[in-house]
Amino acid sequence: MRATLIHAPRDIRVEDVPDPQIRRPGDALVRVVAACVCGSDLWPYRGVTETTEPHRIGHEFVGVVEELGSEVSTLKTGDFVIAPFALSDGTCGHCRNGVHTSCANGAWWGGEDKDGLPIDAGQGEAVRVPMADGTLVATPDLPDESMIAGLLTLSDVMGTGHHAALSAGVSPGSNVVVVGDGAVGQCAIIAAKRLGAERIIAMSRHADRQALARDLGATDVVAERGDDGVARAEELLGGVGADASLECVGTKESMQQALDATRPGGRVGYVGVPAGGSELPIRKLISSNISVGGGVAPVRGYIPDLLADVLSGAIDPGRVFDLELPLEQAPQAYAAMDERRSIKTMLRP
């Protein structure tokens, strides 16, 4: 079959790889219907994180179950499934606490299981899914083509935006600032609105992303950055900072922006992958009673609730996809994301 590998910074190739096969009784074989490129895939693409040898890449996909190991009990052949960006057994103490990303037997797409067996990545034609019962979530029916984009966001960005909002304690009536206008930031806006936020300020400088943010639920847009952006947001909020700031970028500057925009006693929810030396200034946090929380979003636990809202049309996170390419054009997909010509690019095998 065909799958995407990263060989080095800016060297993405779609190549022939062995067809996946059931290797464990808990495995599922999934034919990929749609995959996509994540903002975090751009760190190795840009050379921010090192690529020491060519490896499979991609951790967001949806597909159809083609074959099941003998011990899989919650899925059947032909099911349409959503794969969260982390694998989990669903039964350990951390999974039961809803923190599937800390699963005692957890693993990552493109990595290895505990016994050193390689795990496929998502940007390919098919995937062997270990711990399929714990990892995959099946939709009640085969979805329409029009639902694919929305369902694919449940692999990562919609659940990640939701995690930012939950971690920041967004609740009915909250005043929220969202830092980051990428796919996660846009989904954080959806999540904040879904949780009842009254005021949602999107910090964004790009006209197309500003427009999308407004469509998805932002009540205000602030184009300024740094101190000017904070001052403008505070002005919009009547002179007091935000109850909740959602940090959806992962740089030192974006974290500072989120902290500065938050009122005393407020909360910052962060989900940006920190690739820029983000710090938490403990003295500021203590003097202003700002809480911080978040991290690698345990999206597996969020899928059932969010799935219901996607299927009912209550939320439409699929709108973050503004480019769709065939799998063979994965290199072009990375370039489009890297050059910010695309908010989020879908790959279709």
Place this chain on the structure above:
Amino acid sequence: MRATLIHAPRDIRVEDVPDPQIRRPGDALVRVVAACVCGSDLWPYRGVTETTEPHRIGHEFVGVVEELGSEVSTLKTGDFVIAPFALSDGTCGHCRNGVHTSCANGAWWGGEDKDGLPIDAGQGEAVRVPMADGTLVATPDLPDESMIAGLLTLSDVMGTGHHAALSAGVSPGSNVVVVGDGAVGQCAIIAAKRLGAERIIAMSRHADRQALARDLGATDVVAERGDDGVARAEELLGGVGADASLECVGTKESMQQALDATRPGGRVGYVGVPAGGSELPIRKLISSNISVGGGVAPVRGYIPDLLADVLSGAIDPGRVFDLELPLEQAPQAYAAMDERRSIKTMLRP
């Protein structure tokens, strides 16, 4: 009148100072019934923070209103009042959000108001209280002598322990680790129990403090520190860390202990005054989804609820006082606290 001043590390003196007088229409004049020494008073006492010139000290007291400025509307002469450790106007946006320690007009005992007018400190015979309506809380009746200790804890330590528990999200059924067996740590145990925690592990090495912790609600005591202490706590909790850890010391080691004792997805509430270079390791927080929150406790807002529970006998935080001395022996009170001969020392003018 007589009041306590710090001149230099380990140089505490009780001296004659001018009698306080009403200076502003919002002032109250309060005769101090009881004051006490705070763990944070030990930082200048020990020379950890600098004392550049002699100044009044003490920020926890209860007393009786002797005189009121013309604009004070919520108090009357003869009221028994509790003074929280920070002054606040009670009307600004931050006070209305319950974050009185970030009051737009806030001030500190022993400091100055916005116009440079000195503010009395608490370890003396009487105190001029600016912003009396916003700052002071009156009890419904004149309390019995037996209630003084419990009421005095509402100035700081009981509200601070409560803040740690709230900041860590303690709720019915929570498994809680409390780091610190001083007065704040003991009050954090009371607060965790009051909020419905199921398991409360006190980390304490001192027999008398272990006994008090058990009396106040600790279900378990762990005497080990560092990795051994974390391992022991985790063992008690069935192999998963605490839902909530309450950091009530303020050193680098105690913060690390609290973080290490917390399960993925759990929360650390910190109220220790950081005098030892505490840090928040962002990568650990992100990978394990541990939230952190807390800071300078806005105890003013907590007093009404906690007061009701003290008066009803539902909680008995006054037990943290194990030594009572006349005001004139303030130097001995500091020495007793510094040498850990006393958990908390009351001073009676």
